[in-house]
Amino acid sequence: xxxxxxxxxxxxxxxxxxxxxxxxxxxxxxxxxxxxxxxxxxxxxxxxxxxxxxxxxxxxxxxxxxxxxxxxxxxxxxxxxxxxxxxxxxxxxxxxxxxxxxxxxxxxxxxxxxxxxxxxxxxxxxxxxxxxxxxxxxxxxxxxxxxxxxxxxxxxxxxxxxxxxxxxxxxxxxxxxxxxxxxxxxxxxxxxxxxxxxxxxxxxxxxxxxxxxxxxxxxxxxxxxxxxxxxxxxxxxxxxxxxxxxxxxxxxxxxxxxxxxxxxxxxxxxxxxxxxxxxxxxxxxxxxxxxxxxxxxxxxxxxxxxxxxxxxxxxxxxxxxxxxxxxxxxxxxxxxxxxxxxxxxxxxxxxxxxxxxxxxxxxxxxxxxxxxxxxxxxxxxxxxxxxxxxxxxxxxxxxxxxxxxxxxxxxxxxxxxxxxxxxxxxxxxxxxxxxxxxxxxxxxxxxxxxxxxxxxxxxxxxxxxxxxxxxxxxxxxxxxxxxxxxxxxxxxxxxxxxxxxxxxxxxxxxxxxxxxxxxxxxxx
Amino acid sequence: xxxxxxxxxxxxxxxxxxxxxxxxxxxxxxxxxxxxxxxxxxxxxxxxxxxxxxxxxxxxxxxxxxxxxxxxxxxxxxxxxxxxxxxxxxxxxxxxxxxxxxxxxxxxxxxxxxxxxxxxxxxxxxxxxxxxxxxxxxxxxxxxxxxxxxxxxxxxxxxxx
Numbered sequence: 001x002x003x004x005x006x007x008x009x010x011x012x013x014x015x016x017x018x019x020x021x022x023x024x025x026x027x028x029x030x031x032x033x034x035x036x037x038x039x040x041x042x043x044x045x046x047x048x049x050x051x052x053x054x055x056x057x058x059x060x061x062x063x064x065x066x067x068x069x070x071x072x073x074x075x076x077x078x079x080x081x082x083x084x085x086x087x088x089x090x091x092x093x094x095x096x097x098x099x100x101x102x103x104x105x106x107x108x109x110x111x112x113x114x115x116x117x118x119x120x121x122x123x124x125x126x127x128x129x130x131x132x133x134x135x136x137x138x139x140x141x142x143x144x145x146x147x148x149x150x151x152x153x154x155x156x157x158x159x160x161x162x163x164x165x166x167x168x169x170x171x172x173x174x175x176x177x178x179x180x181x182x183x184x185x186x187x188x189x190x191x192x193x194x195x196x197x198x199x200x201x202x203x204x205x206x207x208x209x210x211x212x213x214x215x216x217x218x219x220x221x222x223x224x225x226x227x228x229x230x231x232x233x234x235x236x237x238x239x240x241x242x243x244x245x246x247x248x249x250x251x252x253x254x255x256x257x258x259x260x261x262x263x264x265x266x267x268x269x270x271x272x273x274x275x276x277x278x279x280x281x282x283x284x285x286x287x288x289x290x291x292x293x294x295x296x297x298x299x300x301x302x303x304x305x306x307x308x309x310x311x312x313x314x315x316x317x318x319x320x321x322x323x324x325x326x327x328x329x330x331x332x333x334x335x336x337x338x339x340x341x342x343x344x345x346x347x348x349x350x351x352x353x354x355x356x357x358x359x360x361x362x363x364x365x366x367x368x369x370x371x372x373x374x375x376x377x378x379x380x381x382x383x384x385x386x387x388x389x390x391x392x393x394x395x396x397x398x399x400x401x402x403x404x405x406x407x408x409x410x411x412x413x414x415x416x417x418x419x420x421x422x423x424x425x426x427x428x429x430x431x432x433x434x435x436x437x438x439x440x441x442x443x444x445x446x447x448x449x450x451x452x453x454x455x456x457x458x459x460x461x462x463x464x465x466x467x468x469x470x471x472x473x474x475x476x477x478x479x480x481x482x483x484x485x486x487x488x489x490x491x492x493x494x495x496x497x498x499x500x501x502x503x504x505x506x507x508x509x510x511x512x513x514x515x516x517x518x519x520x521x522x523x524x
Numbered sequence: 525x526x527x528x529x530x531x532x533x534x535x536x537x538x539x540x541x542x543x544x545x546x547x548x549x550x551x552x553x554x555x556x557x558x559x560x561x562x563x564x565x566x567x568x569x570x571x572x573x574x575x576x577x578x579x580x581x582x583x584x585x586x587x588x589x590x591x592x593x594x595x596x597x598x599x600x601x602x603x604x605x606x607x608x609x610x611x612x613x614x615x616x617x618x619x620x621x622x623x624x625x626x627x628x629x630x631x632x633x634x635x636x637x638x639x640x641x642x643x644x645x646x647x648x649x650x651x652x653x654x655x656x657x658x659x660x661x662x663x664x665x666x667x668x669x670x671x672x673x674x675x676x677x678x679x680x681x682x683x684x685x
Contacts, residue, residue: 024542024543025542026542026644026645027645028645028646028647030647030648056647058642058645060643060645062543062545065546067545067643099546101558111637111638111639111642112637113611113636113637115611116611117610117611117637121637123610123637123638124638124642126647142548142556145555145556148556175555186553186554186555221554223553223554226622228554228615228618230554230615254615256615256619258552258618258619258621258622258627259622259627260622261622261623261625262622262623263618263619263620263621263622263623264619265615265616265618265619267615291610291611291612293610293611293612294612295612298576298577298612298613300577300579331616331619332619332623333619333620333622333623333624334623335622335623335624335625337625347625349623349624351620351623383590420583420670422670422671425671425674426671427671428669428670428671453669453670453671454669455669455670455671455672455674456669456671456672456674456675459667459669481667483665483666483667483669485663485664485665485666486651486664486665486666487666488648488666488667521647521648521666522666523645523646523647523651523664523666524645
């Protein structure tokens with residue numbers, strides 16, 4: 001204990017002394033704890049530990065152009081459903097960085113991405129248990145916002161350790177509009193190169209696989225008076241999938257208009273053998289070196305998230321063989337202003353989305369095969385009075401339970417009412433009522449949530465999701481939270497169904513469980 | 525033990541001086557934007573981190589948007605809304621912000637790989653900061669329930685005096 005206090009004293013004192021000359025220290029702490037409880041109704045028996053505890057301490061020091069920092073993580077043990085390689089504790093991030101108007105140099109751990117991340121992305125998502133930070137070095141140069149260049153080298157992290165996979169990459173962005181001197185237009189061309197060295201097995205070697213791979217991407221960005229267009233082509237080169245040589249490639253196109261209370265975005269994307277892992281032999285959900293998200297609405301209401309869409313990047317390892325997907329979406333947002341006939345006294349906001357994705361019928365083509373996922377949603381939000389606000393949502397979701405292997409699809413109609421009422425300036429309640437109608441899977445569901453907020457600190461909630469169509473099971477959740485300044489403490493208890501936890505369209509599967517949870521997040 | 529307490533006190537004094545670091549994000553047009561240029565105007569500002577899938581964030585920014593004309597009569601400040609949506613929802617976040625009218629009154633920034641969020645040590649959204657005219661963080665709050673905006677306005681009023 002004495003030694004621990006001495007270390008804390010030394011670190012605190014040295015950081016504080018370093019901060020005296022125009023510098024400062026900032027950081028955050030987060031602890032998420034579960035206490036599991038056996039629950040026959042939920043078919044859940046906790047293991048011997050009965051607890052799951054994920055903890056993160058991050059500290060950064062800034063002084064002018066210089067910064068340095070570290071992150072300490074512990075999993076004592078990791079919560080249920082998290083990647084199993086997360087265990088015990090580690091000083092996971094450690095970096096020094098220097099940045100001015102033109103140059104940036106980083107040594108140690110860092111996060112970065114090229115373009116949309118389809119070629120390369122390193123990032124942290126604590127909800128997924130994912131942290132693929134690179135341990136290495138980065139150099140970036142920016143010439144008066146006309147040309148930006150970046151070079152990276154490093155070893156990506158998987159679980160608690162940095163792997164022996166090596167990543168080298170370069171990214172170049174040329175702003176033609178800034179070079180020519182066009183003020184109203186943005187026009188830029190960009191490109192990236194990525195070399196990866198990852199050990200492969202003897203089988204893969206005999207089948208012609210190579211540890212070195214080279215990928216590249218080319219991008220074009222355009223924006224004029226709110227109209228925008230973005231195009232990206234990604235090529236992962238030849239790669240070995242289930243001992244067969246495949247060509248990884250993707251095309252992404254985004255078009256739209258933003259202005260005058262209207263926002264419209266159209267996205268089209270084709271993926272073919274786009275899975276890119278850190279290690280060849282790991283099945284971990286965190287074994288990712290690029291970001292291939294689901295380009296569809298990210299729902300948040302309970303019954304709308306039962307079957308989130310998980311993009312098909314190309315899979316030869318299961319019965320549901322597919323080489324990728326093709327599809328698109330359109331999103332439209334509009335704000336009926338205050339004082340207009342439809343907007344009324346306080347305005348009204350509407351949003352509609354449609355997305356549809358198919359398997360690739362044939363490799364190397366853009367032919368659509370079986371339907372993978374399709375949804376349509378419409379929501380309207382209106383502040384009726386100073387006290388009362390209402391959101392109504394309708395969502396039609398159709399998904400392929402065989403991940404494209406068969407033509408069979410399941411369809412759900414989901415209705416949500418979200419009603420917020422402010423009783424006083426400090427007391428408010430929010431009620432969610434939800435219904436899911438389907439003739440497939442587990443048939444119909446209903447759900448409700450009531451939240452009572454006592455500003456500025458307290459919030460109490462209770463919810464229940466009930467499958468009255470088949471299983472007759474309740475999935476309840478209740479809790480209380482207290483927030484003051486930068487700190488939030490929450491305590492809850494609930495029964496959770498199996499399914500997927502998704503963040504940004506990347507998902508990890510979780511088993512059902514029942515138990516209490518205790519969370520503290522704070523920063524300084 | 526005295527040494528330990530002294531070190532912690534020194535550490536806290538260093539922590540109190542938190543500022544806005546230099547991080548490259550995107551503006552609404554898609555151009556690179558250095559966050560340190562936020563300080564050039566020398567006026568107080570609210571920096572609010574949000575995402576399209578975070579309902580409390582949207583409620584908080586809507587509350588600020590609705591109250592802004594009244595607030596600006598009493599204090600001189602800006603609102604900077606930083607979307608933490610990644611490339612999946614980046615284009616949608618820009619359309620979303622326009623569809624709520626935020627683009628007219630807020631400065632919109634987009635932090636697609638959460639670099640600014642990490643540099644400001646934001647663990648979860650919503651998270652708001654009040655930064656005074658000298659660039660020093662004088663107030664910070666995580667989470668939002670209706671009514672929290674009153675405390676936020678009190679903080680911005682104090683530093684615009």
